[in-house]
Amino acid sequence: SAKHNGKQTYRVFEPTLMEAIQRRRALEASLRRACMRDEFTIVYQPVFASQSGAISGAEALLRWTCPDQGEISPTEFIPIAEDLGLVTRIGADVLRQACKDAASWPGHIDLAVNVSPVQLLDPRLPQIVTQSLADSGLAPHRLELEITETALLNNDLAALRTLTHIRDLGVRISLDDFGTGYSSLSYLHRFPISRIKIDKSFIQKLPDDVGSASIVRAIAQLGASLNMKITAEGIETDSQLSFIRDHGCDEVQGFLTGRPIPPAAFLALAGTQTDFAEA
Ligand code: C2E
Ligand code: MG
Ligand code: MG
Ligand code: MG
Numbered sequence: 001s002a003k004h005n006g007k008q009t010y011r012v013f014e015p016t017l018m019e020a021i022q023r024r025r026a027l028e029a030s031l032r033r034a035c036m037r038d039e040f041t042i043v044y045q046p047v048f049a050s051q052s053g054a055i056s057g058a059e060a061l062l063r064w065t066c067p068d069q070g071e072i073s074p075t076e077f078i079p080i081a082e083d084l085g086l087v088t089r090i091g092a093d094v095l096r097q098a099c100k101d102a103a104s105w106p107g108h109i110d111l112a113v114n115v116s117p118v119q120l121l122d123p124r125l126p127q128i129v130t131q132s133l134a135d136s137g138l139a140p141h142r143l144e145l146e147i148t149e150t151a152l153l154n155n156d157l158a159a160l161r162t163l164t165h166i167r168d169l170g171v172r173i174s175l176d177d178f179g180t181g182y183s184s185l186s187y188l189h190r191f192p193i194s195r196i197k198i199d200k201s202f203i204q205k206l207p208d209d210v211g212s213a214s215i216v217r218a219i220a221q222l223g224a225s226l227n228m229k230i231t232a233e234g235i236e237t238d239s240q241l242s243f244i245r246d247h248g249c250d251e252v253q254g255f256l257t258g259r260p261i262p263p264a265a266f267l268a269l270a271g272t273q274t275d276f277a278e279a
Contacts, residue, residue, distance in 0.1 A: 027080055030066045035086055040064050042098055043260035046269060046276075047112070047231065047253045050245045053275040057110035059146070059253065060098040061260045062090070082118045091119045092128045099136035099143065101263050105270045112144045112174065117151035121158055126165040133169070140170030144195065147173060149181025152191060160191060167192035174231070179215060188226055196223050198249070200234020207243040220248035252276075 034040065044058040062078075065071050081087040095113055102111035119125055133140055145166065152159055163173055174195035175188075179202055187193070198219050205212035216232070223230040232244040235254030244252060257276040261269065 024080070026069065027066070027072065027077065028084060030068055031064075031077060031080055031084065031086060034064060034066065035089060039066065040090065040093070041262070042094060042101070043262055044101070044266040045253060045260040046258035046266070047110075047251050048257050048276045050232070050241075050249050050252045055109060055270065055275070056251060057112060057144075058102075058105075058266060058270075059112040059260075060094060060101075060114070062094055062114075078116060082116055087116045087118050088122050088124075091116060092132075095128060095132045096135065099132040099138045101267075102142060103136040103138045104267060107139075107142070109270050110142045110144060111138070112146050114146045114176065115151075117148065120147060120151045120162055123158075123162065125162055126169065129166055129171060130169060133171075141172070144172040144174050146176040146197065148176050149178070149184075149187065152187050153182050153184075156190075163192055174229075177233075178219065185222075188222070188228070193228060195229040195231060197231045197233050197253075200254070203232050203234045203240055203244070203254070204236065206240045213243070216244065216249075217247050224248060 041063045042060050043063055044060060046055050047057040047059060048054065049056045062074050063071070064074070064077055078087065081090055098111055098113050102109070105111075115125070129143075129145070132138075133143065147163075167173060172194045173192055174197055175193050176197045177199040178196045180199045188196075196219060198216060202212045202215050206216065207213060220230050229250045230248065231251040231253055232240075232249040233253050235241050235244065235252050235256045237256060240254070241252060241256060258269070
């Protein structure tokens, strides 16, 4: 540790490290309370067909406003929830609530829910999915679970078993943040994956960055040849949108076409707006 590396290192790193540890401790305590007090909400970000511009679905994104520290990003609290063993419970609540919300949307609008690698290793996940569908009345084909490459890396036999079970329920699986993990292309045909979501770090460098443009083109071709759908995530500009429309991405999701919004606002949008061109 830093303490054993001499005075210099100790003095340079200790304040930052202490601050990080203190914030982490505070968030751990707050997160345990949050679970009991139900401080979480879900927002929905619309997804559109890139060619027609028609709304095709929404991704459920978890929000937590901590009474002490204010709004905390899921990129910060989900890993803590994983470490504390809380993510399975939080994730089950998200799935249950999101399926309930989606059941009242028009039938052509699908629901995507993020699943942490820890949830994926829990053998109860298929049962939780089954129960959420049964309680809400949502048709299985309208639900898609988003997993990341990390989830497949750690324990791939257990993950394969769980994902196959979920696929057999009629629920689809997508691979989120594609291109940022420890990608092994063999995952793509070994697991029952029906969609790739290209990570926003590539999309955001379009259209000028030659490397990102090549990667996006290559992923789109790979998806087409493996019979998978492609979603481009993080579209913020018109030129990014026209690039991905020209390069075979089926769906788009980004601040340009629609930010994440509360359930009631999404329900209203789903009922009225059918085309991002109208936005
Ligand atoms: P993700 O699943 O890749 O979700 C997309 C993230 O990109 C969301 O961030 C969304 O708000 C953001 N985003 C969408 N379009 C744009 C854009 O045009 N520009 C930019 N800069 N960002 C855009 P958010 O809501 O902060 O979520 C971050 C991550 O936290 C998610 O990434 C997901 O990995 C995780 N997460 C969120 N909700 C849940 C959940 O219910 N369960 C689990 N396990 N993870 C979740
Ligand atoms: Mg996602
Ligand atoms: Mg995503
Ligand atoms: Mg993503």
